[in-house]
Amino acid sequence: GQQLNQSPQSMFIQEGEDVSMNCTSSSIFNTWLWYKQDPGEGPVLLIALYKAGELTSNGRLTAQFGITRKDSFLNISASIPSDVGIYFCAGQSNTNAGKSTFGDGTTLTVKP
């Protein structure tokens, strides 16, 4: 089946620093989604990308849909303590309708 490699697995950064994480796949996706999950809560959608090359921002977050359709990155600028959590990428393809393939997550820790 389709698999996503998400990296890094974890990050420990200082408040104010920028963060970058990415997901790569051996197969093509038609949609990339980025979620953030706080402990004990469900994933919250941050950014959805629908077109190869698309660059989308949501406040301090920026995500891009790779040109090859096999990768995506998420950047967080000027991190703050409430950015702490697990960030998941998810990909969807037209050939696997109804199913999202999730990366293993990036755990972000921000030190004040």
Add this chain to the structure above:
Amino acid sequence: DTEVTQTPKHLVMGMTNKKSLKCEQHMGHRAMYWYKQKAKKPPELMFVYSYEKLSINESVPSRFSPECPNSSLLNLHLHALQPEDSALYLCASSQAAGGIETQYFGPGTRLLVL
């Protein structure tokens, strides 16, 4: 309203109990999903309902029984669970399940099986 709600938030049950998890959305979405999530792992798809019909069952054991009474509600009936079934159970919904659809998740039910 972009909210998916789930009840209960926490549930402790014995291996002989029968319990149900409930999920509700009022976004007019026609696809609803159940996921199971273990700690520090991504969500794993269990079931997909599209237009109130079960469209995907990811080979889930029969001790988990989904039900979609109407387009806004989704239940997961639990019976004779095992301790390894302890996890966060997430409900999600999307406009439809036939193509590329953004899924919105509920807060989850934290289940502990003793």
